[in-house]
Amino acid sequence: MKAGLFTRFGGPEVLHQAEVPTPSYLADQMLVRTHACGVCGHDLLNRQGHFPGTRLPCVMGHEISGVVEEVGPLIQQFAPGDRVALTQRISCGTCPTCRAGRDNLCRNGPGFYGEDISGGYGQFVIASPRNAVRLPDSIDLSTGAILSCAVGTGFHALGRARLQPGDTVLITAATGGVGIHTVELAKLMGYRVLAITSSEHKSELLKNAGADHVLSGSDFHKSARDITEGRGVDAVIEIAGAPTFAASLRSLSAGARLVMVGNVQPGNVQLNPAIPILREVEIVGSGHALVADLQRVIDLVARGQIKPRIAHSLPIEQAAEAHSLLAQGSAAGRVVLTHH
Numbered sequence: 013m014k015a016g017l018f019t020r021f022g023g024p025e026v027l028h029q030a031e032v033p034t035p036s037y038l039a040d041q042m043l044v045r046t047h048a049c050g051v052c053g054h055d056l057l058n059r060q061g062h063f064p065g066t067r068l069p070c071v072m073g074h075e076i077s078g079v080v081e082e083v084g085p086l087i088q089q090f091a092p093g094d095r096v097a098l099t100q101r102i103s104c105g106t107c108p109t110c111r112a113g114r115d116n117l118c119r120n121g122p123g124f125y126g127e128d129i130s131g132g133y134g135q136f137v138i139a140s141p142r143n144a145v146r147l148p149d150s151i152d153l154s155t156g157a158i159l160s161c162a163v164g165t166g167f168h169a170l171g172r173a174r175l176q177p178g179d180t181v182l183i184t185a186a187t188g189g190v191g192i193h194t195v196e197l198a199k200l201m202g203y204r205v206l207a208i209t210s211s212e213h214k215s216e217l218l219k220n221a222g223a224d225h226v227l228s229g230s231d232f233h234k235s236a237r238d239i240t241e242g243r244g245v246d247a248v249i250e251i252a253g254a255p256t257f258a259a260s261l262r263s264l265s266a267g268a269r270l271v272m273v274g275n276v277q278p279g280n281v282q283l284n285p286a287i288p289i290l291r292e293v294e295i296v297g298s299g300h301a302l303v304a305d306l307q308r309v310i311d312l313v314a315r316g317q318i319k320p321r322i323a324h325s326l327p328i329e330q331a332a333e334a335h336s337l338l339a340q341g342s343a344a345g346r347v348v349l350t351h352h
């Protein structure tokens with residue numbers, strides 16, 4: 013098959029096209045012909061060599077939609093021709109975390125696309141009924157590619173935040189591919205939304221997506237406190253990570269949740285233990301969407317309640333350009349790569 017890949021870590025220029033073996037699937041798996049693959053901040057970090065599990069040559073890409081090409085003899089739920097969206101990981105289905113319904117935490121299955129298994133920058137990927145959801149006719153395949161990561165990540169994180177309608181949630185990196193959809197979902201769920209962005213000119217975009225207030229600058233906690241009459245917010249969805257962590261922590265009300273979703277600068281953050289001790293704030297991690305989250309997101313999109321945003325669609329041959337676009341931070345929504 014043809015694939016966008018890299019054989020050494022580095023800048024966008026290491027991405028190129030090459031012919032590689034088509035992934036082989038087991039009896040309980042299927043082969044999916046990739047239609048589109050979203051480009052994620054995670055991909056930039058992977059390409060730079062930040063993930064120890066990545067093996068070279070690497071065909072990355074974990075935001076995948078496509079059409080089922082072949083199914084193993086044990087597959088009953090899917091047939092060739094089915095249009096599907098995939099979650100980022102194929103779980104094992106039998107370990108304690110899988111049995112607890114937390115398939116995003118499974119480390120016993122085939123694994124994560126683009127790191128453990130060949131990803132969506134390739135013409136074909138393997139998939140399983142445990143990570144695939146059929147797309148209704150009303151959702152096109154390019155949109156399908158961004159539902160699990162760009163939309164599902166925020167959906168999962170808002171679940172981890174345990175909010176009630178009427179609560180106030182603060183969302184960092186709000187104009188990014190995950191951020192903008194998290195704003196939209198938070199509004200749909202009935203929360204008051206404070207959106208943080210470093211691009212003040214995108215204020216209108218955020219308000220249209222559902223933000224009640226758009227804040228900028230490193231001391232946004234002061235505005236967050238003013239807006240909440242000094243109380244602080246009920247949860248932060250922390251998508252930027254290190255650059256905003258200190259102000260996010262200071263934005264929280266007593267007993268609130270800081271949900272860690274992303275970290276654009278790999279490395280440590282500083283935490284004064286007195287804050288979680290004295291204020292009983294919870295720091296909660298949130299990984300990628302469960303297959304159940306993806307199903308919910310597909311339902312919301314099919315009903316028109318959430319509008320997924322694709323900023324740019326480029327052919328897979330332009331993977332390097334797509335990475336540069338994302339790194340510039342100018343895209344309002346997700347950049348997707350398409351196969352043909």
Ligand SMILES: [Zn+2]
Nearest residue numbers: 052054075161
């Ligand atoms: Zn992603």
Ligand SMILES: [Zn+2]
Nearest residue numbers: 104107110118
């Ligand atoms: Zn498992």
